[in-house]
Every structure is written in structure tokens, then in C-alpha cells.
Amino acid sequence: MEKNNPFLSFRHKQKAAFALKKIWNPTWFQGNRQKKNYFEGWYFKSVSEDGGHSMAFIPGISVNGADSHSFVQAINGKTGQTWYFRFPLEAFNYSGKGFSVAIGPNFFSEKGFELELHNETGFFKGKLNFGETARFPVSLRRPGIMGWYRYVPFMECYHGVVSLDHPVDGSIESAEGIFTFNNGRGYIEKDWGTSMPEAWIWMQTNHFEQTGNSFMLSIAKIPWIGSSFTGFLGFFLHQGHLYPFATYTGAKVVKVDQSGDGLTIMIKSRKFSLEITAEKGEKGSLKAPVSGNMERVIHESIDASLQIKLFDARGKIIFAGAGTNAGLELAGETSILSP
Numbered sequence: 001m002e003k004n005n006p007f008l009s010f011r012h013k014q015k016a017a018f019a020l021k022k023i024w025n026p027t028w029f030q031g032n033r034q035k036k037n038y039f040e041g042w043y044f045k046s047v048s049e050d051g052g053h054s055m056a057f058i059p060g061i062s063v064n065g066a067d068s069h070s071f072v073q074a075i076n077g078k079t080g081q082t083w084y085f086r087f088p089l090e091a092f093n094y095s096g097k098g099f100s101v102a103i104g105p106n107f108f109s110e111k112g113f114e115l116e117l118h119n120e121t122g123f124f125k126g127k128l129n130f131g132e133t134a135r136f137p138v139s140l141r142r143p144g145i146m147g148w149y150r151y152v153p154f155m156e157c158y159h160g161v162v163s164l165d166h167p168v169d170g171s172i173e174s175a176e177g178i179f180t181f182n183n184g185r186g187y188i189e190k191d192w193g194t195s196m197p198e199a200w201i202w203m204q205t206n207h208f209e210q211t212g213n214s215f216m217l218s219i220a221k222i223p224w225i226g227s228s229f230t231g232f233l234g235f236f237l238h239q240g241h242l243y244p245f246a247t248y249t250g251a252k253v254v255k256v257d258q259s260g261d262g263l264t265i266m267i268k269s270r271k272f273s274l275e276i277t278a279e280k281g282e283k284g285s286l287k288a289p290v291s292g293n294m295e296r297v298i299h300e301s302i303d304a305s306l307q308i309k310l311f312d313a314r315g316k317i318i319f320a321g322a323g324t325n326a327g328l329e330l331a332g333e334t335s336i337l338s339p
Contacts, residue, residue, distance in 0.1 A: 023143050023150060023151065024138055024140075024143050025098075025099075025138070026138070026143065026144040026145075026146075026150065026158070026160035026190075027099040027110070027160055027162045027190065028094075028095075028096075028098065028099050029094040029095075029099075029101060030158070030192050031061070031063070031192060034063075035063050035292075036063060036064070036065065036292070037063070037064055037065075037194050037291040037292035037293075038061075038062075038063040038064075038192075038193070038194060038292045039060060039061065039062050039063070039191075039192065039193065039194070039195075039289035039292050039294070040060055040061050040190070040191070040192035041058050041059065041060025041061070041073075041190060041191055041192070042058065042059055042060065042101070042108060042162065042188060042189070042190040043056060043058050043187075043188065043189050043190065043191075044056060044057045044058070044059075044108065044113060044186065044187075044188050045186060045187045045188075045204075045302060045327060046128055046168045046181050046184055046185075046186045047077075047168075047181075047184050047185055047186070047207055047325045048179070048180060048181050048182075048184045049181075049182065049183040049184050051207065051324060051325055052078075053078070053179040053180070053181065053184075054076070054077030054078055054302050054303060054325045055074065055075070055076060055077065055172065055179060056074065056075045056077065056302055056327070057072060057073070057074050057108075057113065057115070057124075058071075058072065058073040058074070058075075058286070059071070059072045059101060059103050059106065059108050059113075060072075060073070061089070061092050062289060062292055062293060062294045063089070063292050064291060064292035064293040067293060068089045068292075069086055069087060069088060069089050070086075070087045070088065070089055070091050070092035070103045070104075071084060071085060071086050071087060071103070071287075071294065072085045072087075072103055072106055072115075072117055073085070073286055073287065074117070074124060075284045075286060075300060075302060076176070076284070077281070077282065077301070077302030077303045077325060078282065078303060079176075079282060079284075080282035080283050080284040080301070080303075081176075081284060082284040082285055082286055083117075083119075083121050083122055083124075084121075084287060085117045085118075085119055086119075087103050087104050091103055091104040099162065104116070110130065110133055110162060110163060110188070111129065111130055112127065112128050112129040112130045112170070113127070113128055114126075114127045115127070115172060122174060122175045122176075123173075123174060123175060124172055124173070124174050125172070125173045125174075126170060126171050126172035126173050126179075127170050127171075127172075128168055128169070128170035128171075128172065128181055128186075129168070129169045129170050130163070130166045130167065130168055130186055131166055131167035131168075131169075132166060132167075133162070133163035133164075133165075133166040133188075134163060134164040134165045134166065134212075134214065134237060135161075135162075135163065135164065136161040136164060136235065136242075137242070144160050144161070145159060145160065145161045145233050145234075145235065145244070145246070146158060146159055146160070146233065146246075146248075147233075147246055147248035147249070148248055149231075149248060155193060155222075156193055156194055156195055156197065156222070156223050157191055157192070157193040157194070157195065157196055157197060157220075158191065158192050158193050159189070159190070159191055159218065159233065160189065160190045160191075160192075161188075161189045161190075161216065161235070162188035162189060162190060163186065163187060163188040164187065164206065164214040164216075164235070164237050164242075165185060165186075165187060165206040165212060165213075165214040165237065166185070166186050166187075166188075167183070167184070167185065167186070168181045168182075168183075168184035168185060168186040169181065169182050169183070169184070170182070185206055185207060185211070186206075187204060187206050187214065189204070189216070194289070194291055194292055195289055195290050195291055195292075196288045196289055196290075196296070196298075196331070197220035197221050197222060197331075197332070198221045198228075198332050198333075199220065199221045199331060199332030199333050199334055199336055199337060200218060200219060200220035200221070200329065200330075200331050200332065200334075200337070201217070201218070201219045201220075201256070201263070201265075201329070201330055201331075201334055201337060202216075202217070202218045202219075202327065202328070202329040202331075203215075203216070203217050203276070203278055203304070203306060203326060203327060203328045203329075204216040204217075204326060204327040205304075205306050205323030205324065205325060205326035205327065206237075206323075207323055207324045207325045207326070208321050208322070208323050208324075209321060209322070210239075210321070212237070212239070212240070213236075213237060213238050213239075213319075213321070213323075214235075214236070214237040215234070215235070215236045215237070215276075215306065215308055215323060216234050216235055217232065217233075217234035217265070217267075217276065218232060218233055218234060219231075219232040219253060219256070219265075219337050220232070220337070221332075221336060221337065229247075230253070230336070230337050230339075231246075231247040232245075232246060232247055232251075232253055232267075233245075233246035233247065233248075234246065234267075236274065236308070236310060236319075238310065238318070238319050243272060243274075243310065245267055245269055245274065249269060250269060250270060251267055251268065251269035252267065252268050252269070252339070253265065253266070253267055253337075253339050254266045254267065254268050254339060255339065256334075256337055256338040256339065257338075258330070258334065258335075261279055261280040262277065262278065262279055262280075263276075263277070263278040263279075263280075263328075263330070264276070264277050264278075265278075270313065271312070271313055272310060272311060272312055272313060272318070273310075273311045273315075274308065274309070274310055274311075275308070275309040275311075276306060276307070276308055276309075277306065277307040278304055278305070278306050278307075278326070278328055279304060279305045279306075280301050280304050280328055281301040281302070281303030281304040281305065281326075281328070282301055282303045283299045283300065283301045284299070284300055284301075284302075285297050285298070285299055286298055286299075286300050288331070298329060298331045299329070299330075299331075300327065300328070300329045301326075301327070301328045301329075302325065302326070302327045302328075303325060303326075304326040304327065304328035305322060305323065305324055305326055306322065306323040306326045307320075307321075307322055307323075308320070308321060308322075308323060
């Protein structure tokens with residue numbers, strides 16, 4: 001009889017419409033607190049105008065049964081020091097009409113965040129305001145940076161970019177002093193799913209000599225129907241033009257060469273090619289999910305440096321420059337990511 005119930009039919013249509021709306025809005029909270037083995041987290045990176053202060057805050061949720069909770073992680077890019085502030089699962093709240101999440105008294109959105117964090121390891125209190133954000137385009141064919149993979153229902157990990165670049169104002173008080181970010185720059189991305197990949201390389205910077213440039217690249221081992229493949233995605237925003245590159249665009253990673261603290265990667269597509277050289281900076285330890293449980297330890301630098309060269313199809317240089325205050329992660333056995 002239920003299938004003939006017009007109210008239930010309406011509710012099912014509502015749920016289906018909302019599920020599609022979330023797909024086309026990857027910045028929104030994608031999960032729910034009832035799911036098992038689930039995580040979701042947003043990465044807010046802010047750098048002061050002079051580059052003297054670099055901080056990342058990561059609000060998130062970990063649903064795994066016995067140890068389910070919400071959290072805010074923090075990393076100081078200049079010292080590598082990290083903090084993990086734990087909250088009950090019930091302290092996490094979200095909007096169903098856009099991207100805004102709250103974890104206890106802490107609030108995060110595209111417009112900025114407010115912090116009131118404290119435990120035995122330290123504290124952060126303050127507010128940062130964001131100006132206009134540069135967004136990654138979303139369409140029916142490509143609902144975000146994952147392209148058509150976003151429609152695949154069984155991916156281990158999904159990725160979204162909230163803001164490629166935006167201005168930052170405000171200050172944060174901590175046990176280390178007051179960090180002022182007036183006229184600074186910021187970046188926001190996110191991940192959600194069950195686990196982070198077995199191995200990955202991730203790098204990001206929007207701190208070039210020319211304001212408005214932004215770059216991100218992620219290469220990972222991705223489980224796929226009983227097997228796996230090496231996939232990648234990323235973008236370079238230059239003078240208002242977005243150069244997306246990913247496995248689904250037909251681009252290829254043709255070189256991954258790691259030597260000591262240095263890393264060189266080359267990517268080629270039909271229309272352009274990229275050469276990236278990365279140098280590690282101060283590293284800090286962060287927690288990452290395994291089956292929703294925040295039990296894996298990874299190491300991240302947000303004080304790395306990148307050299308980027310962008311060429312057109314004929315080999316002519318479109319851009320060559322250095323990116324500072326860069327994020328850089330090499331997790332797992334990254335040698336398996338070489339082509």
C-alpha cells in the first residue's frame with residue numbers, strides 16, 4: 001500500500017531532488033550523522049599579507065561507531081605544530097541550504113569562520129572574514145572538480161574545492177600570540193567518504209607574485225571495482241582563466257620524480273602542459289580517516305615552495321613563477337604513483 005501513498009511518493013521525490021542538489025553543490029555537507037564509517041572535513045588555509053603567518057583549520061566529522069565525534073584540527077605552517085580539538089558528535093550542525101557548519105561554538109562558511117577552541121594543548125579565539133571567493137565551475141557534465149566521477153556512488157573518497165582564492169581579514173588569538181591576517185589570502189577545499197586513499201600526493205598554493213593565481217594538484221591510488229588505478233585532478237587559475245586537468249579530461253601525468261625533499265611532476269594534455277617542482281617546508285602531523293575513524297597520521301607542510309611552468313600546445317610558456325606558503329602532502333608509498 002505504501003507505493004500508492006501520495007505523501008510517501010512526495011517525500012521520496014523530495015529526497016531524490018535534495019540528493020541531486022547536494023551533488024551539484026559539493027561544498028555543502030554531503031553526509032549525515034547516522035552513516036557508519038564516514039568522514040567529512042573542510043580545509044581552511046589562510047596566509048597573512050606578508051606571509052609571516054600561515055594557518056590551516058580543518059573542521060570535520062568522524063562517524064565510526066564507538067569513537068564517533070566531531071573535531072577541528074589546526075596546523076601552524078611556520079612551526080609545523082598541530083592541534084586536535086575534539087567535540088561530541090552532537091556538537092556538529094549544518095545548514096541544508098548552503099555551506100555552513102558549526103562545531104560547538106565554532107562556525108565555518110564561505111564567508112569566514114569564528115573560533116573558540118581550547119584544550120590542554122592550546123587555544124584559538126578570533127574571527128576571519130572572507131571577501132569574494134573564486135569558485136570552481138559546476139555543471140551537469142562536470143559537477144565540480146571530480147568531473148563525472150562525482151556521480152559514481154561507491155568511491156572511497158570524494159573531493160571538492162570551495163574557494164580557489166579569496167581575500168582574508170581579521171585576527172586570531174592563540175597561546176603563541178595574535179595572528180593578524182588583514183589583506184591576506186585564503187583557500188578552501190574538502191574531502192568526504194569512508195577513507196583517504198592508500199597513497200597520495202597533494203599540493204596547493206595561491207600565493208604567487210601576482211594576486212589571483214591559484215594552483216592545486218592531487219594524485220592518488222584509487223580503488224575501482226576490485227582493482228585500482230592512479231588518478232589525478234587539479235587546476236591552475238591564471239589571470240582569470242581556469243586550466244583544469246584531471247584523469248577525466250584526458251590529461252596524463254608523465255613524470256613523478258621524488259628526490260630527498262624535492263619533487264618534480266609533469267602533466268600533459270592536448271591543449272597545454274605543466275611542470276611543477278616542489279620543495280618541502282616545515283611539517284606537522286595531522287589525523288586522517290580510515291573507515292571513518294581518525295586513526296591514521298599523515299604529515300603536511302603548508303610552508304612548502306612550488307615552481308610552476310605552464311606551456312601551450314606548441315611549447316610556448318604561458319606562465320612561469322614561484323608559489324610560496326604552499327601546502328604539500330606525500331602520504332603512503334608514493335612511489336606507486338609514478339607513471
